[in-house]
Amino acid sequence: MITSISLSRSGYGLFKHSQCLNNTFNTIRYFATEAPKEIKDAKASYFVRTRGSCKSAGIVGLPNIGKSTLFNALTSSQAAMAANFPFCTIDPNIGLVTVPDERLDHISKMLNTKSKVTTQLEFVDIAGLVKGAADGEGLGNKFLANIRQVSLIVHLVRCFEDINITHVHNGELSPVKDIETIETELILADLQSLEKIIAEQKKKMTPEQALRHELAKRVVKALEGGTMARDVVIEEKEWPAFHSLHLLTSKPMLYTCNVGEGDAATGNKYTEMVKEFSRRQGLEMDPVVVSAKIESEVALLESEEMKTEFLQLYGLTHNGLSKVINGARRLMGLQSYYTASEKECRAWTIPVGTKARQAAGVIHTDFEKGFIKADTIAYQDFIDCNGDDKLAKERGKQRSEGPLYEVKDGDVMFFKFN
Ligand SMILES: Nc1nc2c(ncn2[C@@H]2O[C@H](COP(=O)(O)OP(=O)(O)OP(=O)(O)O)[C@@H](O)[C@H]2O)c(=O)[nH]1
Ligand SMILES: [Mg+2]
Known part of the structure; x- marks a missing residue:
């Protein structure tokens, strides 16, 4: 069994300490899109975006860091219970979130349309993960299965100081350590499932089975060397076999820093740490900064004027949710086209390349x-x-x-x- 993983400062370094592992939504439809001719092989993340069926974004992170608070803000509801104790959420909360769209607003105003129909994206609020989740700690395997079902991970990171809100890691706030805890569990879970595939080696394998087997070995090597599955370079023809591995670390990841009200407009030293870490990991998009608390309060206000006034109190001109929603859509390879008449203007979601x-x-x-x-x-x-x-x-x-x-x-x- 792998007993420990170390995520070094320069990236991921994995150390094995003992023997080897033994062990309609929303009328969106998805279509395979052709890779540009020059693309013979690419990082798996390219194929995830262009070949996968990107459907929902899962909010993932340590317990008691504001995941359900953010979910409630995104869904303008209080559907998810948010309270100051770890593992408040057990079963995932699922909600459709309106995609903020300034272009649609503009078209609607210009044509003075009777109705405006936005597009939506599904978000899932998932229970908190803790160290040891891959070995079943804190109902870990069940939670990891919930993550497996989403297409993108919104990795929420606690960047607010509040001694009244329990942190599962006692001591000084350390967002990078928190991230490493979560990502170590994702890596371990992937290694476990890959080792199972490798152990299934049969004497006579079909070419498909042989390819899957070979890919599993290649990804194990990459994970052990500190490369996430999403960064493994694969050939286009390998994509179906890669996809069938259902790896957690192949999913696009958007770090989202949850800051206190006073830091919502500026970020803080913790968000800088996350930004630096994210760059070192080579993530495609910089982390976004939100205050889940402000957003959850704004979402419940009735008029746009009240919302604007409330945001101004914290030096904000826009709510921060748009950064999370549109960032997630971009990483998932989704885009919008519009239909417009005086009667109705409407946004439709399609994958890039459709x-x-x-x-x-x-x-x-x-x-x-x-x-x-x-x-x-x-x-x-x-x-x-x-x-x-x-x-x-x-x-x-x-x-x-x-x-x-x-x-x-x-x-x-x-x-x-x-
Ligand atoms: N001070 C402060 N408290 C926050 C912030 N965001 C969330 N909280 C509080 O933190 C506590 C936990 O929030 P939840 O949204 O339930 O956290 P969670 O990550 O869903 O927790 P689990 O479901 O237990 O994993 C609640 O008391 C929230 O009010 C924030 O930005 N600042
Ligand atoms: Mg929760």
Whole structure:
């Protein structure tokens, strides 16, 4: 059994101390997208984004650090119990979260539309993990199984000081140590499942089984050398086998620093530590800073004016949730296109790389089947033409796109179908 892992300052270093391990949501549909021709192999994270079915974001972290508070803020509810004791959450809370979208707001205002329909993203509030979770500590295996089901990890890190709120690691606040505790458990859980796959070696394996087996060995080596599964370089043809390994460390990760009210606008020394750590790990996106407490209070205010006033008290101009939601979407490889008329303007979620025909299918399968063409205006051109499609056409800004057109983020589209 692996008994200890050390996460060194320069990255992850793994030390084995004994013998080897023995042991419809939201009308979003997902489509395989072609890798650019030049991509023969890439980090697994590329394939996670472009080939995976990115569906939900899981809030993960130590117990009693504000995960349920953040979840309640995101869902503008008090659906999750948030209280000052570890393991307050046992069963995951699942909620659909409205995706804040300034472009949609702008289109809606400009056209004076009767209704505005935002898109949504599923968030899951997961129970706290503790050291030893991979070996079942603190109901660890059950919680790890909950993490396995989400597509992206929002890793919440305590960056607020409050002696009244119990910290499972007694002593000085140490966000990097907290992160290492969680990530060590994710690595150990992956190593356990990989070792099981390796142990299943049969005399005669199908080519698929042989590839899976070989990949499992390669990822074990990478994890032991301090590389997360998401950073392992794989070939495109290896992706299905890699995907079938269902590894926790292959999921994109967004560090989210939970700070006290006074630090919401500026961050603090702890958020700087997380930022530096994140850069050392080579994560694709810098950590985001929020105050779950402020956000959970703002979310319950009724009017936009009240929300703005409340945020201003803390030197904030926007709520911080947009950074978490849109950061998660970006890491998941999701983007929006719009449909707009005076009656309704609406955002639709598609994975980056989706072609026009399949994008139309997100609205209705008939649009996909009977697709003829998509009159398309880039967002900025749409705004520059005051939302007037005739003017856009005159200016040559409206393009008539066929089924194989790769939809761009922000495109405003009018589908023709029979
Ligand atoms: N001072 C302070 N307290 C906070 C902040 N965020 C959350 N808390 C408090 O911390 C306690 C735990 O919050 P929860 O949201 O239940 O934490 P959790 O991570 O979901 O906890 P578990 O479900 O037990 O893992 C509650 O008393 C919250 O009010 C914060 O930014 N500042
Ligand atoms: Mg909780």
